[in-house]
């Protein structure tokens with residue numbers, strides 16, 4: 001008996017280190033390692049695979065009208081009617097206690113991102129922006145992508161289409 005009491009601290013210490021590490025690792029994965037690695041102030045970049053996903057939806061009046069309606073319902077509160085990031089809730093947004101502004105969707109810089117990247121951002125969200133993959137169907141999210149494209153004037157310098165790589 002004495003022996004066991006004597007051994008306890010020696011075995012418990014490495015064991016608690018292992019358990020602590022495991023708990024931290026599980027927590028890391030559960031929280032979304034990508035979200036932790038992209039810290040609160042870091043740029044929000046869609047993974048390459050998601051960014052290369054092709055937009056299956058042609059740009060036409062009906063689906064743009066749908067996209068506009070969905071935007072008014074789901075995005076307007078933060079991004080504002082013209083996508084400038086000045087919606088009624090925009091000044092109240094926070095991430096980890098620090099104020100965050102919604103992205104400016106009317107900035108021509110948005111054309112540096114592919115449709116797939118924007119689709120991914122709408123689907124996944126990033127606190128405080130909610131994930132919309134369960135709110136809107138895949139088709140609805142592409143309709144929103146097509147509508148969001150109408151908010152930003154296309155960049156003048158590049159008439160070959162959307163730039164994909166880094167500048």
Ligand code: HEC
Pocket residue numbers: 043044070071074075076077078079089093100101102103104105118121122126127128129130132144148
């Ligand atoms: C609760 C507020 C909120 C709502 C609702 C919201 N967003 Fe956002 N959105 C944000 C914030 C904040 C950011 C900036 C995130 C960052 O960069 O870390 C953002 C960023 C984005 C970006 C990335 C912009 C960039 O420059 O890369 C896109 C695209 C976007 N939102 C589209 C949408 C669309 C489309 C909807 C509706 C389906 C929507 N958002 C709804 C708050 C919101």
